Amino acid sequence: MSGRPDLGRADLVSMLAELTAKPVDQVPHRVGSMELAWLVHLVEQRYDRRMDLTDDQLAGIRTVDDALAVFRTSLTSPADG
């Protein structure tokens, strides 16, 4: 992942905390469409690359853990693929 530390669950939770203005231990585990757009935006910014996600991939994300799995898969695929 471009030499940066692997994306972890705590990273996503702190990104959501920024959005919701809640302490990290109070961030909901369930994510909606706006939270997802926010996470994609910040993860792409952090890794300086675009995650080419499909509608189906996004539709399957219900929780922070789901998002983490999809993002990690996307980030470990070849950047030019």
Added chain:
Amino acid sequence: MDRPTENLTAQDPAWVDDVLLAGPATDICLRLPEAVDRGTLRQLVGDAQTRLAAAGLRPGGAAALRLPPSLAYVVNLLATWRSGAQAILLDHRLTDHEVDRALQRLTPQVVVAPVRTGGGALRIFVDVTEGVTAHSAQPAVSGHAVIQLSSGSTGPSKVIGRTAADLVAEVHRYTRIDGVALPGERIILLPSMVHVLGLVGGLLYGLHANVELVPPERLGGDAILAAIRAQDTPATVLGVPFHIGLLASTRADGPLPQLKRMTTGGELVPAATAQAFADRFGVPLGNMYGMTEVGVIGTDLYGRHRPSIMPAPGIEVREVGGELRVSCPASPYVGLSDPSRWADGWLHTRDAGTVDPATGLVTVKGRLDSQVSVGGLKVDLTEVEATLTGLPGVAAAVVVYDDGITAYVQPDGPLSEEVLEKLLAERLAGYKRPRTLHLVDQLPRTTTGKLVRAVPVLRAAAP
């Protein structure tokens, strides 16, 4: 170039050409990002009229558009109106169940829906190939040009109709508001064109005033910046408060001389958010207040009166018993006669607020119906709800008055009623605490993600 519009009906389609499609054929209307000029749009609308007619749409009938924001949506909407028919706008996120119920009530002659969509995730504008299917042979249920289903999170579901004359009047209202995008400029369009802000404030005003409409390639901060930078002309970003954060969280990587203003509707922007935006971009952050029933009611496009707004030209706002009422000549509700919502030319907004007699400035202070009386003491349910929502272990909560203060709580992990009550007791006075607590796996939400507050729906969610 406009003809008198006060007597327009859906069956008189001339307003589409006069108000929306007039102008040089080479003017750019949309950038998707490929440019769609007025001549091309007129051609596409004409072709779509032929398809709609072939499927059974007649003047005085209705077409239901179940399309995501797309060129297909724009074209079929204009084609429906140009056919002298009514457009029923169905948010593409509605379930089949919700759509079926709407179609039973509204009897469209044809339904337009995607047969193929593409373009990837987080798209604001979608690539759609649409199909048109015959549905009924009945006329439209009303003479309105557009029908929208209430997306509100309060009260029963409503069917809201607006006449062609009313839509045209709102477009003209926009032209008289200082601070909207001007001819030759661009609107970076983020809200859905199925709902009133994106529909009239974006699409219809843009077509009328020769303002280019530019939906970013997808919903992300960098894509919004790229859309602003794509041309040299001034750009106004139209969105909701969430989009402010998205834009403000992008990396500062050079000047953005095209950005003229950002304007949001939907809800109030916290002062800190507004300040962060101003610090980063140095352009006005405007605010709008409107409703599906009447469109734009007031604006503060220079951010000078936050949180107040000035009524839009031609709109009267008055306060009666703490509630804001807005001038609205005819009831916008279809199949509903409820004097507590509309009476004698006034729409009852159910928003609490004040009107400053000296300046005319309107201040919206939240929903009126969130305040209840418990033993003579006023309790704002919003306060109870906010307290619950802020508790550890609570993902979301809705508090209603249902024979006493009743809370529906969606936990975010293991949570017992006992723990919840103990935590609440530490934060709220006894008279404010819910009399009934329901823990539910998932709170009901509208298709746009808002929490549903209708008591019957909540009761059903917690049997």
